[in-house]
Amino acid sequence: MATKIYITSALEHVEDEVKISGWLYNKTHKGKLIFLMIRDGTGIIQGVIFKNDIPEDIFEKCLHLPQESSLELTGKVVADKRAKGGAELQVKDVKIVQEAQEYPISPKEHGVDFLMDHRHLWLRSSKQHAILKIRHEIIKAARDYFDDLGFTLVDAPIFTPAACEGTTTLFETDYFDQKAYLTQSGQLYMEAGAMAFGKVYCFGPTFRAEKSKTRRHLTEFWMIEPEVAYCDLNQDMDLAEGMVEFIVRRVLKNRQQELEILERDVSLLEKIVRPFPRLHYNEAAKILQDAKADFVYGDDFGGGDETIISNKFDKPVMITHYPAQVKAFYMKADPEQPDHALCVDMLAPEGYGEIIGGGQREDDLDILLKKIKAHNLPEEAFKWYIDLRKYGSVPHAGFGMGIERTVAWICGLNHIRETIPFPRTIYRLYP
RNA sequence: UCCGGUGUAGCUCAAUCGGCAGAGCGGGUGGCUGUUAACCACUAGGUUGUAGGUUCGAGUCCUACCACCGGAGCCA
Helix, strand or coil: CCEECCHHHHHHHCCCEEEEEEEEEEEEEECCEEEEEEECCCCEEEEEEEHHHCCHHHHHHHHCCCCCCEEEEEEEEEECCCCCCCEEEEEEEEEEEECCCCCCCCCCCCCHHHHHHCHHHHCCCHHHHHHHHHHHHHHHHHHHHHHHCCCEECCCCCEECCCCCCCCCCCEEEECCEEEEECCCCHHHHHHHHHHHCEEEEEEEEECCCCCCCCCCCCEEEEEEEEEECCCHHHHHHHHHHHHHHHHHHHHHHCHHHHHHCCCCHHHHHCCCCCCCEEEHHHHHHHHHHCCCCCCCCCCCCHHHHHHHHCCCCCCEEEECCEHHHCCCCECEECCEEEEECEEEEEECCCCEEEEEEEEECCCHHHHHHHHHHCCCCHHHHHHHHHCCCCCCCCEEEEEEEHHHHHHHHHCCCCHHHHCCCCCECCECCC
């Protein structure tokens, strides 16, 4: 009786009679020989069918089997240098679970729009498969990092009563007899969590209704957001660089095969070790001025500015102390230079831009109230948030890391849309 | 929202000055016992994004619209 195996373990079953359940990835034939490339989600193996080994009608059926037909192959695993992966299946029996209709995605080239229209099928392709395996590894590593440090997962709500940051456009939705907004950050809720649990994080989707139309933007994306009580900016940066190093090391260790499929230059990832450079905003501004970039001191950095700065280093760069006016209301001002905020942005190398934004939060009740007023935010909606400064306020800090941008960087992709299973952009809500 | 670009067979793209609508892949049929995006032969496949306009004649020129791509701003 053949034992059922997954393709990933095929090399452990050489000379065994096995059964593999999967889908037809590709096919070729030569006279009395048929080569079936089978994938099962764990890997790809070649099944070889000799006409004389198998009933005539099954041979004929396999000859005309469309791509992505679902099948169960039974046969012996043999080592063979001619096969990719070093082993192949000598097929003795084929059970066709379903003969597929003509499959739209051929192994040849396709355009982005066509592939995105077929995203539900495109996920089966080896490159997309590799990206999403790495995405999973990154998410798991990030969670393990915080879990191992004693953080508690405290999930933030998706429906929120008002803007978290006020500046950006929100998705509005009907919520019974009132309006609700889809969250654009879990951070304010994490501040409440940090005061209850000390060290917390959330991991969930966030929504931005801005009509951004670049390779770095989605309308729906995922963030992991830690928040720590009794924590200052420097400790916050220690936490952030530790996490990024941990994630990269984990991907290099567990996802070599996927990085190879993506033809990622891993030597660049191997350089991602602590400490990461830390630059004051003024130092970063100097780099831009020396590079004669079209940049005005006091402004936030644009995408091109970020690339100029990050290209000076082969590690992620942390830029601190942005002018307070370009940052959100909850950022704490630096006591030594009050027009600068105790904040940090981490820029990924190779021009991938900002992957982390964070900093120390305003913990003084009166200053916070003034800032809410200055930003024209509805004080009523922030009543609970203000409460946190009334009942045992402490210095605290945190950050948010964008999962998709991190995946794009680690995978070496030039567009963020392939880093999430079903991307949402201003022009795409399907599939 | 602004700037630039693209839209032709199922897919990726050609089509010269405005003059017969084409190729490769994929599909179908046949051949081949070691293929890796196989190969060889034959074959089917078109409302040229939509609506107008100019012209003897429009895939090609003009106008509007639609869809998408790239970039800017905003941000993770």
